Amino acid sequence: MTSGLVLYGYWRSSAAYRVRIALNLKGLGYQNRPVHLVKDGGEQHASAYAAMNPQQLIPSLRDGDRTLTQSLAIIEYLEELHPxxxxxxxxxxxxxxxxxxxxxxxxxxxxxxxxxVLQYLESELGADEAQRGAWSRHWIATGFAALEAILADNAATGGFCHGDTPGMADACLIPQVYNARRWKLPLDDYPTIRRIDAACSELQAFRMAAPEAQPDAPAVQG
Amino acid sequence: MTSGLVLYGYWRSSAAYRVRIALNLKGLGYQNRPVHLVKDGGEQHASAYAAMNPQQLIPSLRDGDRTLTQSLAIIEYLEELHPxxxxxxxxxxxxxxxxxxxxxxxxxxxxxxxxxVLQYLESELGADEAQRGAWSRHWIATGFAALEAILADNAATGGFCHGDTPGMADACLIPQVYNARRWKLPLDDYPTIRRIDAACSELQAFRMAAPEAQPDAPAVQG
Structure with a gap:
């Protein structure tokens, strides 16, 4: 289905990845407009983009003459208009x-x-690469330990985070699992999260949304 | 109106403050159960609380036999049940x-x-008090600059963040303004935010939710 929606994202952005999953799950086609977060100091800081999204963050979703920002607000909007x-x-x-x-x-x-945040840790607090990695792993591990406990303890947990169809929680979780792997966080302690990640990875909506499937993904990924 | 709701919060917690504002705006009475975030290593880490909220963060809202977590999810829940x-x-x-x-x-x-996060910056990255203050001010200033631009540019901005009645955005903004003052961030660059803060401070719902009005607020505040 062609929707006239335009998504400003970046292949490896967790927040853009969430919105891509939601759009795909709802079968909504969209134009993909990559915003390179590093090149030339970050295209998200260019004046045309900043005028559209004063936070100078991605994603933004254009729907006609309107710009929507914040990934969860965008997903709620899609849910209301395309239930x-x-x-x-x-x-x-x-x-x-x-x-x-x-x-x-x-x-x-x-x-x-x-x-x-990682840029600030480096430039202002002198955190080296190892410290930035430890920081990233610490917060993912803290969050995943809690989420694993929540999922394992809830009768509503099914094949996915809630029941047997994928939803908003899965759209947030899977990009974060991608980040966890990128930071080499072992996932052994999170069997429910791993099971849900495996189930999502079977679905076309998640596969099409994956970073490596995006047009702006480099051929060799760092 | 007595609702049977029980809020686990802390006088100075921004996220609990948001939920207090929402409960007050909707005229929902609630029992206040303070959780001291510092005493004895943090009461939010005690096993009884952690069993209820595996993130070991506040707030939590009990509604009958059910625990709700995450301030914005709680506010959406209140909005659905008490429109x-x-x-x-x-x-x-x-x-x-x-x-x-x-x-x-x-x-x-x-x-x-x-x-x-401030505890991690201190213990793991050796950030001193001045650096932690600069960190806090940096992220508030970055967010407020964007929010000021959004509010100033939007025809829907009224006496409050959206129109002339207070809502979810105001319930998030006002606690963050409180934090900004606590960190001594000058607010001169954010006239719309200051105007909305002043309007909210006139309302009983916001006054009753303020940190200093809470039963667990110390007589002398640091």
């Missing part, structure tokens, strides 16, 4: 649970490992 | 805009200045 298939359960408690798992990743894990 | 007065606009684009502003604070500003 099928749903990415949130029908009951308020289930919805709260899925949103909480999504926010565990999107508020308490991912922002700490973001590029701009 | 009046609404904390989100009726239109999807307005809702996306309010959620994006809320998440700008809740994902990209607040988690970076959280207690556990």
């Amino acid at each position: 099928e298939p749903p990415l949130l359960p029908v009951d308020a408690r289930g919805r709260a649970q899925v949103r909480a798992m999504a926010q565990l990743v999107a508020c308490d894990v991912h922002p700490l490992g973001n590029l701009r | 009046e007065p609404p904390l989100l606009p009726v239109d999807a684009r307005g809702r996306a805009q309010v959620r994006a502003m809320a998440q700008l604070v809740a994902c990209d500003v607040h988690p970076l200045g959280n207690l556990r």
Whole structure:
């Protein structure tokens, strides 16, 4: 389905990856406009992009004359306008649970490992590569330990984070698993997370959204 | 209105402060159960609390036999079960805009200045008090510059972040303004944020939610 949606993203951005998964799960086509986060000091800081997204972060989603920002707000917007298939359960408690798992990743894990934070740690606090790696692994491990406990303890956990269809929590979790692997965090302690990651990796919506499947992914990835 | 809700919070926690504002705006009574984040290594790490909230973070909201976590998920839950007065606009684009502003604070500003992060900066990276202060001010200033631009540029901005009634974005912004003052960040560059903060400070819902109005606030505040 062609939707007229335009996604400003970056192949390896966790937040853009979430939105790609949501768009694919809903079967919404979109134009992909890569924003290179490193080249020329970061294309997200260019004036045309900054005018559209004053945070100078990605992703942004254009829908007609309107720019939407913040990955979870974008996913909620897609859910409201294109309710099928749903990415949130029908009951308020289930919805709260899925949103909480999504926010565990999107508020308490991912922002700490973001590029701009790692750049600050290096330039202002002199953190070397090993310290930046330890920092990133620490916050992912802290978040994953909690999420594993939540998933393992909840009767609503199914083949995916909530029940047997993928939703908003899975769209946040899988990009964070990708980051965990990138930072070489062992995943042995998180069997439920590994199981859900394996289930998602079988689905076309997740495969098409993966960093290495994006047009701006380099041929050799660092 | 007595609701049977129990809020586990801390007087100075930004995330608990958000939920208190939302509960007050909706006129929902609740029991306040303070969790001391520093005493005895942090009461949020005690086994009874950790069993309820595996992230060992506050707030948690008990509603009957159910524990809800993550402040924005809690506010969405309250909005679904107690829709009046609404904390989100009726239109999807307005809702996306309010959620994006809320998440700008809740994902990209607040988690970076959280207690556990400052503790890590000190213990693992040797950041002294001045460096931790600079870190906190940097991320608040970065977020506020973007939010000020968003608010100043949007015709939907009114007496509050969206229109002339307070909502989810205001519930996130005001606790962050409190943090900004605590870190002595000058607010001169953010006139719209200051105007909205002043408007909120006139409202009983915000006054009752303020840190200094909480039962666990110390008589002399550091």
